Amino acid sequence: AQIALEKGFDGVDINMGCPDKSVFNRSGGAGLILQPKLAKEIILSVKKAIKEGIKKLNIKKDITISVKTRTGYKIPETKEWIGSLLEAEPNVICIHARTFAQKYSGLADWSQIGIAADLAKNTKTKIFGNGDIKSRQQALERIKEYNLAGVLIGRGALGNPWIFKGIIPTTEERFMVLLEHCKKFTEFFPTADLSIMRKHLAWYVKDFPHAAEVRNELMQINSIDDVKKILSRIQVVP
Numbered sequence: 562a563q564i565a566l567e568k569g570f571d572g573v574d575i576n577m578g579c580p581d582k583s584v585f586n587r588s589g590g591a592g593l594i595l596q597p598k599l600a601k602e603i604i605l606s607v608k609k610a611i612k613e614g615i616k617k618l619n620i621k622k623d624i625t626i627s628v629k630t631r632t633g634y635k636i637p638e639t640k641e642w643i644g645s646l647l648e649a650e651p652n653v654i655c656i657h658a659r660t661f662a663q664k665y666s667g668l669a670d671w672s673q674i675g676i677a678a679d680l681a682k683n684t685k686t687k688i689f690g691n692g693d694i695k696s697r698q699q700a701l702e703r704i705k706e707y708n709l710a711g712v713l714i715g716r717g718a719l720g721n722p723w724i725f726k727g728i729i730p731t732t733e734e735r736f737m738v739l740l741e742h743c744k745k746f747t748e749f750f751p752t753a754d755l756s757i758m759r760k761h762l763a764w765y766v767k768d769f770p771h772a773a774e775v776r777n778e779l780m781q782i783n784s785i786d787d788v789k790k791i792l793s794r795i796q797v798v799p
């Protein structure tokens with residue numbers, strides 16, 4: 562946590578939701594759902610470290626401590642699990658409304674997020690809901706319905722960063738952002754292979770004639786030039 566402060570970050574997010582087996586088996590991520598006492602101790606020690614770090618580094622801004630988690634291990638245990646986390650008073654709890662066992666299957670059970678929001682009502686902890694949000698409109702509805710501080714959008718933003726503004730981009734805009742994404746990727750990972758980006762690029766390509774063919778072609782690219790060649794052949798009709 563102190564390293565995060567030294568590097569100038571605004572907060573520390575503690576992952577108590579990752580369902581990956583290797584993480585879970587080491588009591589990391591969602592593994593902490595089975596160890597509520599340890600989870601609480603982690604939050605408290607991060608809080609202590611942040612408090613000390615703020616003093617030591619003379620930081621003037623607020624630093625947010627958040628926990629990202631799920632609703633339970635095999636079945637939702639929201640009352641017990643979130644109730645226990647609330648005792649450690651993190652600033653924010655973000656809840657992906659699936660259990661560990663569900664991984665990404667089935668549907669997110671938003672009624673559990675409602676239960677968590679009720680539990681947190683008279684506390685200082687803000688609740689953010691997460692799971693299966695497909696549009697800005699839906700996000701706003703969920704915030705209102707469950708009385709939340711906000712929601713998190715994951716897969717709904719893949720190839721669709723416009724979801725946050727709630728706008729439908731033109732095909733031209735999609736291509737521009739797709740290319741920008743490629744450029745940012747190569748700036749950020751100069752030695753990485755652009756083929757890693759193939760599926761991400763394909764997610765941008767939809768809602769125009771022959772989009773499926775273009776997606777197939779993008780699944781073969783190895784360079785930005787390959788991407789440009791494919792896009793330049795497509796006549797964009799605004």
Ligand SMILES: Cc1cc2nc3c(=O)[nH]c(=O)nc-3n(C[C@H](O)[C@H](O)[C@H](O)COP(=O)(O)O)c2cc1C
Pocket residue numbers: 576578629657691692693694713714715716717
């Ligand atoms: C490929 C992938 C990677 C993810 N990595 C993280 C992560 O590093 N930390 C985290 O808190 N959640 C991670 N998540 C979970 C998402 O934050 C989110 O909880 C989940 O996808 C459900 O939300 P969604 O339906 O909006 O996608 C990941 C999800 C996916 C699909």
